[in-house]
Amino acid sequence: MLKLNSYGSRKLILDIYKYRFYSAAVPKRKPENEASKEPKRPNESFMANIFRGTLVSKQVFPYPDVLTLEQKETTDSMLDPFQRFFSDVNNAARNDDNSVIDDNTLKNLWELGGMGIQVPSEYGGLGMNNTQYARLCQIVGANDLGLGITLGAHQSIGFKGILLYGTPEQKAKYLPKVASEEVYAAFALTEPSSGSDANSIRSRAVKSADNKYYILNGSKIWISNGGLAEVMTVFAQTEQIDKKTGEKKDKVTAFIVERSFGGVTSGPPEKKMGIKASNTTEVYFEDVKIPIENVLGKEGEGFKVAVNILNSGRFGMGATMSGTMKKCIEIATAHANSRVQFGQKIKEFGTIQEKLAKMNILQYATESMAFMISQNMDSGSQDYHLETAISKIYSSESAWHVCDEAIQILGGMGFMKETGLERIMRDLRIFRIFEGTNEVLRLFVALSGVQYAGNHLKELQRALKNPAANLGFIFKEASRRATTTIGLGGTDLSTFVVPELQESAKRTAACIDLFGRTTEEVLVKYNKNIINEQIILNHLANAAIDIYAMIATLSRATRTAQLNLPTAEHELNLTKALSIQATERVNQHLRKASSGQLQAENKLISTLAKKICEQDGVHSTGVIDLH
Template sequence: MAPLADPFRRVLSNFAACARSALGDARDAEEADTVRALEASVERFSQRHVDPARIDADARIDPAVLEAAKGLGLFGMTIPQEFGGAGLSMKAACRVMRCLGRHNASVGVSIGLHNGLGLRGLIHLGTPEQKQRYLPDLATGRLVACFCATESGAGSEIAAIRTSAVEDGDQFVLSGEKIYVTNGGFADLATVPARTPGLGGSRRGLTLFLVPLNLAGVSRGREEHKLGIKGSSTCTLHFDEVRLPRSAILGEVSRGLDHLAHILEWGRTLMAAGCVGLMQSALEKTLFQVTNRKQFGRVIGEFGMVREKIAAMRGRLHALESAMRLSTALDEEGPGGIPQESLVLKLACTEWAWAAADEAVQLHGGSGYIEETGVARLLRDIRITRIFEGANEVLRFHLASAAFAWDAGELAGLRLAPLMDAALRPEAERFDGLLQSLATALAEQKKAHGIKVFVRQMAQRRVASAVASLYLSLCVLARAQGEIAAGSADDALLDLTRHVLGELAAAAQYELSSFDEGRDGLASRVAARECERAGCALKEKTA
């Protein structure tokens, strides 16, 4: 089997074009105009209709708020124009989601779920008849979409799904229970992966179904009481022998897992964009605090440790914006999508947004712990993002597994420095050295452990974290090169670029120098004894 293509080669093989793509939030000038208009509409909508404190306190979004959003076309932004939507690219949709996320996570999640996980299967896989039947009403918001995968025994392990759809003549009988369904309380149409034993010659295959939620046998559980994003609807959906016509099949039979990979790319990326918006809100609130709060006769922004935190927040935000722009542009290139790039976006955006919200609370001092300030809500709202759309630990496993399938020799031969302007060539040379170190680590781990490298999760975590840091570095450097070529790079941009690249290089270097089987074994033994003390003897001696 041919080695899996790595994202570094993908960018470096067409670096000039990638550098240009990192400069904007739309595929072309016409779409940029649409995005600017939508963004202005979202700003006005949020100021007039969105009260984050009330949404949080009521644990619901007033239906009038969602109706106003529908009137702006926000429920149709990813639906093709021929069906009444805006037909936005992934890049443009992410820009709108950033704006929504900056104002309120509950509203952003509700709209983002509809446009991402809720709609992507139908847009990408639907038959002409399915699209014509549903998309026009989904574009106006007359119908709202949701996505139902999680079960009590199947979270990140989608293959463990037990909900089944059994053939009965020319129909299917759907039975099972899906939990934690976002938009579940008011959605009209669900994309449901279900086990279809024997269908298409597969004993254990999954098939996707489009399920109208007004059918007999569908019922909804109570709304969940959550830590954050309290205004979004989250409930259980029960399917009790729901009869579906054969026309409800979405995509190919028994190819559900393959289809889900594409759907999840969109879902994770739009969700990651919302996290960037929340991170921007955290930075804005923090800047107001540190430039107004005085201690020891000075505004606290004067102090070195505060400056260090502000610089980190701004640099990370710059890196995430750069990676979002470049990765979503790659999605436009062809059918391959951005399977590995979307993993990096999800990991980095969720973890750095959490860190930004945490620092916002810290720099607000005691007032940050008081709900009325609004900063604590950011911390509560962002926490779920490291769990849903795939727990970050599982996604690190997937990213590292992909990395171990790359051609380490080709990876070691890649060079950025010759393509980079002299102003940032030292940073590019450092990147090249770290990329070679990554290639060496991949080769050494595979040589030492063979096929078992795919189950050594502590080593995998290091690999995934190094890959993420280096990919983000490449995106930052590409954006800087694009700005330099366009004549728009100034000292402020170069300082920002160098600052965040320093952090990313240090993170990559740390991970690549931390492979230590002795320490991994020690951690495994400590954890195993603790689990045994809790009544569970672990089967594996190491991990």
Template sequence: MPPLIEQSFTKALFHGVIAEDMIFPYPEMTSEERQSTSIILDSVRRFFAANVDSAKIDRDHEIPKAVLDGLRSLGLFGLQIPTEYGGIGLSTAAYARVMQEIGGMDASIAVTLGAHQSIGYKSLLLFGTHEQKRRYLPQLATGESVAAFALTEPSAGSDAAAIKTRAEAVDGGAAYVLNGSKIWITNGGFADVFTLFARTSALEEGSKPKITAFLVERGMGVTNGPNEHKLGIRGSSTTELFLENVRVPRENVVGDVGKGFKVAMEVLNSGRLGLASGCVGVCKTLLRLAIARVEERRAFGRNIGDFGLIKDKIARMLAETYALESMTYLTAGLVDSKIADYSMESAICKVKGSETLWSVVNDTLQIAAGIGYMQDYPYERILRDSRVNLIFEGTNDILRCFIALSGMAAPGKALAEVVKAMREPIKGFGLLSDFALRKARAALGRERMTRVHPLLGREAVIFEEYVSELAVQAENVLRKHGRDIAEMQFTQLRIADMVMDLFAVAACLTRTTRAIERRGEDGARREIDLCSLYLNMAHKRLRQNVSDFARNDDELRKAIAGRAYIDGAYPFDVL
């Protein structure tokens, strides 16, 4: 792999490189971890069946204290905390599997537990000192203390750099005094410890912000507003936080002073996998509901499951869920293998997870028909609960921009260095030679996959073709737009959608290859079929995106929107 390519499977795709060794063989838990995770799942299922009434939680806008105490007794507040600090110490894959199960049973509980550990105390695991871990993790592991993640502000949502909460150093730097507010903080009404971000430099136009992460205890003076009334996940606590002269000791800084943005991004990179795995769980719940409904609902003298349009929905839901599950646990395996950079993969899982779930819940409600709209049935509650995932932990729009720009960063740097080398050809001879060699290799043919099972040969060839196409299109748009690519969001959308589909297909290929190798063609027939169907659906989108780079109506769309902004409303009336 050329030195300019980071050790990331998806980022390598932007260079036309298929880093097979990173994804083959498809990762799996050890037998010991599978067994211990199965024991946890059995306990979770029994507890939820006996104690959790999701409809009541939704109606009351509250998770009962007895349920929270039960979750504590099961150890569900400390799933990833190392055993030395009193937690269970699950791997990323095992944690994702448990969150998948909980997400499939109750979204409010999943969000509460996820906010606590996927992002709430994650900064401690990633950046905390031994003393910070020793002081906080044992109580967080038992649920005696609950954590929350406090980044968003009224004027700073996706643009985290715009936060205004201030942290002023006092007593010669021995402490900080925090003033400001945060909004939409999950667990905000009862959390004891907040990973909270504040500005430690002036907000000056054109200057790089210096943001610092702090561990702030409620007892230091944090107050909160009332629980927000929400469309879904109504049992979770979502509040505003207020900080008025809250004094925080210097030893509660997480990471380095002024490096809080890195802490926030790393926490969110990790937390997005928990969200994606929860989406997998809800998709599986919906499939059970949809299949049961097509078996019981009759029209024109037969079960509606006999009709082609219903079969189309069920097949699509299965294929999309298979792809989502495959990419989520492939990424979890990459994290557990200690790969340094999984930021793009986790962002892809979050976007794909939330959009797959939204598609599946919509199809399930359509299959349910009239009862799907009624509060006596679970469909409408699941639909309401599912919508927030497209907004949580980075909106899908922002994450698409991140995926595209992050992926094009290294190719863009390479092109810039080549241009510079062309001005100084003697000094840049080596770089120009490497660039020429890569171009020559590309001209001779696209990169091939060698570890995909031969039964998936057709799918592998299509994947190879569009990996090459992605690299070509990325280079073309970089040459065309240069630094202005940061403003070309229609182009970013196409690039992001291409790489998301390619990662999903790659995950299906490696997982299905493992299934064939383990059980043979007949034994893996269903995985083969789902892999092929997902590839067919992705192929249509990839082909369309490539076509749209050259022929599109981007400027027309911009013009229409611009005129609407002037009008302030829809401009026509039939009167």
């Protein structure tokens, strides 16, 4: 798990802005001499492009559907045993009570192939693609999040680096072990001094004089599967020589480390609020001798490895959370259908109806995002990093709200252990924290988008220096700005949606146009200083998150209606309700982002926070002490 930091330091924000930690998010601009040799690949991310006021619809319309009929049938047959595993073998309450998953349960999971879901069949895995894996994540999320962490820490991040960056020899050696030979894997990045700020890790690996080994020393904390793993993806500082300057610099390198190398030990399992069944420990490395062939990726490019591991697996959280929400809604609905108060079933009360509707809206949007992303990834998309970050934020916060509301609907019964909701709530709390805290990911979304929009503004500035040679580009930009500013032209989503969703599409399009204008206004106003305006960036991120939710549901509901599926009317209504609610939130966030009054509010908030920290807590006179 990544360390839990709320708001990072200014250094962290600068690191994000420079893409030292999240460097894979936005393609870097090549030098002019390189750009001339290799055509620049267009960024197809829907979210990145709306920051610059441009609609790129490829990834969102029509709703992606990459699985063939044969694959869909295969998926069902592959997942049926997992459904039976959770109903007949696994016991989530027992796992939670004992803070451990018993050996028989884990053995059954291994026998099902559950630990090698995305490992190619030639290495002993099930060979599922991202969409099939997401479907399994839903099943896990609906049944046992603690076991899900054991499973996910093993393959979603534990050995994912070997799948992404492993040499043929590394894959041949390790993938069969972690897929089917009951060899657990873990992802070891976080240290006491480095949570979301991965640049500050202190573990160090020194190359031996004969260049055959690295000697690793250091420690990691909060490592999921840390006490179980025999194979770990470990990140440590290494001395690298700059090929251009000859200067020596410390850069992070990724390694495949086996416990059998010696010098690898782990502490006792941590006592946690939730996901108690998952094994979480400190891991210590003392003079661990790592063969040079166990470098994962290139030396000095460990950040790239870490980032892409996290980015490539983050979509699974959205799918998992959608399954958890579905379970919570089922529990709440069963109670609402049977519970009688004041002479009628509580499902007749408007307050309960509002809760259930909102819970279903959040679940639908979360699920729509998760499978839109997974299918884009399966179709070969490289531009999904903003979308996966948004999905992680939205799903983890929505799931917490849905579970909380389910408990409220059940009243006192919801607070009791028997219903399972209190365990789900405890388990859910971590998801807003690990794999990048939601606060850091919001800054990542906003800064990545702002960076992309800023590059576009620079292109316009360069064009204006030589207008005669760039008339087409200048007129196009001038026309777009003029029409959207006065409410004419702008984004048109009408051709992408069914007639029933035209009004919702208009609202969403208006939000996209306002979002683009607000981003540009903020950029012009603050320029590079925008990195210091975290609250403004948060408003931009929140608006972006809601826009993506609207787009994902518009697209999915349109597909459902066009196929005339039995759920079409309900999905259309979910989408309409979401567009109304989300539009209001988007407009509010964007007004605040561009409001001059926000600066005064931000200054006041900063003053309050500083005083609270100076006083180590609350700073006010006790009521009974007033004279």
